[in-house]
Amino acid sequence: LCRAGVLMALAVVACVFGASTAAQLPDVLFTVFPSPVLTDRHQDRINAILDTWGKGQRVVVVSSDADEQPNQGAPVWHIPDVTGKIGEEGMRAYLRKAMEESWDWLYRVDDCALVLLPNLLKLLEQHDHTRPVLVGSKIALPGTDKVYFTGGPGWAISRPAVQLFLDNWCPPSNAWFRDEVFDIQMHTCMVKHLGVQAESPRDEVDGVGAKFNTYSPVRSFKGPYDHWFENYKKAAKETIVNGRSCCARYPVAFHYVEAGEIRAFHRIFTEPHKWKAATAREKLDTLGSDVSPYSTHVTSEDDPVLDYLSEIRVFGIYSR
Template identity: 25%
Template sequence: MGVQRLEHVIRTVHKDMNPDFAFFVNDHTFVIPDNLCKFLKDRDSSIDIYAGHPLKGKQETVFNSGAAGYVLSRSTMEKLIDEWDKPNSKCSASGASQWIQNNPGLLTAKCFAEILNIRVLDTRDKDLSHVFHAFGLVRTVTGSVDQWYLDKHDALDTVLGKDTVRHHKPQAGASCCSPGTVSFHYVEGAEAFAFWEILNTVHSNPSITDDEIKSLMNEIWPRNRESLGFYAHGLPAPNSYGWWKGLVEVVRKIATVADPQKSC
């Protein structure tokens, strides 16, 4: 009953909290609240927003990754709920396949695209670096992501406009991630605590050296599969200079922009 659960959550958030915006994420998505606040700062909740990390197969509706998380504005939630309340709405759970029940965000995306005419946004920054990430820090920086994920970017030129530089695809190395990065996925508890401590340490001590950041990460980052979780990758080998350079640069630029302790 994935579709019904998602509908219940969106209805409850709108009714009980009535926020300007709501950010919907999976249970092991690492979120940087200050950057989320900055992403939303100059946006109007009366304007429809469906913002995250867009993906699209060749024959399917474009959707935002639920793993990376997506933002809905108050206006968007209201329109979605009004549509659900209509008899025989094509946006409702009635007749939804098991595949859709396991991937409820796809039905919502189809509703936005075909019924409500609410479009996804290109949320990358001015340097074409992504803000919302469907994999963890290490996999994102090293580019060790699943092929299906890369393939889901192939058709985005047709939806978001022609990108002759990167074709909307994720990049490896430091260019993977915007300083305004909001989320990483597949981050279990131990890694979340370690990442949070590193961001706080670097933010509060801008003069920290690259070697000190690397040493801190090696000291506190989880290493065994049980702690990391099945889909996460551990830190690179000590002699993997290129990947370490990218990791440290990404950590530094995110921590410099974001105050991990600050929220909206």
């Protein structure tokens, strides 16, 4: 893969990183996995990603569908059993394939997610990619010591962490961490057995709002969260709230957003002046009605939600 220019996003980030060039920015390889939710929308989501936050980025689609073809120039890695539960061999095959490419950070994310690229790059700039590091949204299996990072909104992992895992992956004899879900198994092995530094970053000011959000900004604000998510966060000793402190002011990612939501939120957050100047009717039209079953509709009575969306920031684009 040849690294494409960062295009518009690079111009946006330039004012954050000074006179940075593409070579000086964190080198990220994005690997997009099909969500098990509404799989028939997979291609629409991929198109939305490549038209918005993935434009000009190194994006790979990871699929178990042998017939899936490259979309808008984004390569497809055909890895068995990448939807739902993945076996150990499939997990390591994915990581070995990734190690064939040049990158500092590997970002694994579902196809129903929005990534705010400048915010991600700013966050990764604060971490040493030459050390074993894992960054994302920490959750845990209740009643166990299995701590892992949810792949929905995405997690970023440094190259040394992947290499450490491939060289020393926990063998079957270490039954204490085994699990059928690859994120759980891999991250538990990395954190509990191999000592990989794991971080679940929060808002820089209040320390509450999450950087990596499992739900859309609307669902995160309005609530409630699903019980399974509340239980998994509680098990990981992570605080979650609704309202204005639900998400970091400079969030990195949101999950459970359909193609229309990806496009709408990307437009809202990258063109904040237009959003702020729009009428309530225009804002409702922008958000549309095609939302994820795990998301929440916005109605004419949701003025606080519409106001909240104008408070979300992207580095280099807008600040008060």
